[in-house]
Amino acid sequence: MISRRSPLANCVLGFITGIAVTLLSLDLYFYNATPLTTSLIMAMELGHDSRVDHTEPEDAELRVEMQKNVRILCWIMTTPYNTDKKAIHVNATWAPRCNQYIFFSANESSGLPSVKLNISDGRNYLWWKTKEAFKYLYENELDNYDYFLKADDDTYVIVENLRLMLMPYSPKDPLYFGCRFKPFTKQGYMSGGAGYILSREALKRFVEDGLSDPKKCKAGNTGNEDSEMGKCMYKIGVKAVDTRDSRGRHRMLPFSPNTHVPSKGAPPKWFHQYMYYPYDQGDGCCSNYMVSFHYVGPNQMQALDYIIYRLRLFGSYHEHFQNYGIKGASIFTRAKNFAMSYSHLSDPDDPKPASA
DSSP: OGGGSOHHHHHHHSOOHHHHHHHHTTTOSOTTSOSOOHHHHHHHHTTOOTTOOOOOHHHHHHHHHHHHHSOEEEEEEOOTTTIIIIIHHHHHTTGGGSSEEEEESOOGGGOSOBOOOOOOOSGGGHHHHHHHHHHHHHHHHGGGOSEEEEEETTOEEOHHHHHHHHTTSOTTSOEEEEOEEOTTSTTOEEOSTTOEEEEHHHHHHIIIIITTOTTTSOOSSOSOHHHHHHHHHHHTTOEEOOOOBTTSOBSBOSSOHHHHSSTTOOOOHHHHHHBSSOOOSGGGSBOTTOOEESSOOHHHHHHHHHHHHTOOOTTOOOOOOTTSSSTTOOHHHHHHHHHHHHBOOOOTTSOOOOOO
């Protein structure tokens, strides 16, 4: 159970919210500021790769096991115009931690892993672009991965925590994960900006059952991407999953840490009206194992990456999951037991995690 974890481990190993807020609140990282931070420049001058993660041996072992057992393909919605403004910073930070990642559609000369869709850019065509991107993944990657994440080019994702969130579930079940909003269907829909995830079975149903029937999934080229996806998921029997942690704190949110974490932050009024689950501004907003934020500009993206992956507290120790599972169990089994204990399971109608 969560109560077995020491306060120090909970503080250190979780998303270091307090430190992030302190740095970000200094206004050193404006949304449209120059993307190279001082620490990154210093690292380059010293000959270090700023993206190298500093991990203990058991952390590295667990990371490898999670990558093998929770295989995620991440696709990022972008445009040729935004390639140099946004997409390259996603490529330089969190995207390579996915098992595979693809931009739809980056500038062809950028060198980024990209697939060109012959679709006009602009918000009016996001639903069309989303359908075509998922259709491409169905036709080319369905059996190669367990889960398929859609994100924007200003979404920041902590991929290891995403794997932790997905670990208790089975990709063979029709499941749909994200920041859950109330409108449009009984089970609501997932925010597009925070990113959302389809299980392998959900992707299969989306293409085979949904796109072939305009009564289930909206035909045509226009439409609001995230709400249309939510309506489609509901009609084809894909279940929306409660992605909060065991304490009811959100793991995926549609604004930046600057908006959600400060006690006097101010998400817009519609956000509170749309949220499917209770939301507490400030310290209670966000899980220690946060998965995603939205509206994260290039400098803030680089700053978050530094704080999460390179900043260390002297004298801290790492969670080894020794209290989760039988003695001698594999590190992945112990981690999965921890992941199950950390999931929010208060609603009897919610999809249930698969057994460890």
